[in-house]
Amino acid sequence: MNGFEQVPWALIAPVLVIQFILAIVALVDLKRIHATNGPKWLWVIIILLMGIIGPIAYFIIGRRQS
């Protein structure tokens, strides 16, 4: 694995940061919200493990407006 230094981190880092912020925002919202569609612990797993799809799926499907 000598390729680690060759990765253009200056270009890739913003993508990772944005993905990280999205996950954090989704988790904060999940903490504050009263109830979700489906069990909360499942959404925690989805947000953390499914990369960029997880938080988007949570905001579109998981939030129950009331």
Next chain:
Amino acid sequence: MTQFSVLLKKEFLESWRSFKFLWIPLVFILLGVTEPLTNYYMEDILAAVGNMPEGFQMLFPELTAADILLSTTGQYQLIGLLVLISAFIGSISRERHNGTATLLYVRPISATTVFASKWIIASLVSIISAVLGYVASMYYTAILFGSVAVSDFVKMLLTYCVWLLLVMAITIAMSAAFQTGAAAAIAIVLLPVGLLIDSAIGSFWPWTPWKLANHGLSFVTETVVMKDFGMALLFTAIAIISFIGIGILATKRNWRLTKV
């Protein structure tokens, strides 16, 4: 006018508290940034995961900045529109479903203000998202591929904003007219599926609203036909006005259907 500003404030707060002002722009930025990156590193990505046979060679086209903006727009027109539609499709129908709307309907407020406040805030969120996303995409494209003229880029951006006004007018109007599920289905058929159908068979009509984003892109590729662009802009404006009309009529009808 005070009524209108109060409702506008209510819609703004609702979008703010549900983080719509945060996560939708982030999604657009992410889409806009990954597009130039994956195109630039396509060769490396294929070499790393492609499982190519020994001695395999592939010719890659020389991509220009305009090509990248083109493919970014392709992402926005499919994934971006789906995200925007599903984020705002419930704005009226969900309020009717869970009873919040009744609180509004017993007060002397006009249907026009209710509809307009929702449409304006939804358009604001989507325009902020698209502008931030395109700027981020342009920044990466400028680093990796080269730049385009700033005035052309701004013209393209403004054209896309007009298209987004239509997208939101359709979304909120459908939300006022139908229940959430049906409204989402109709809006998705009208917008992303409509774009596909229009690009497949619509080459005879250069003026349909679905082609507006492509006309905007032709500013960047410098192939713009001003007459077609003007016609598309005119028909988009007509479509925006008629969908706002439909939406206001549907909101008025909701008033009558509510039982207190």
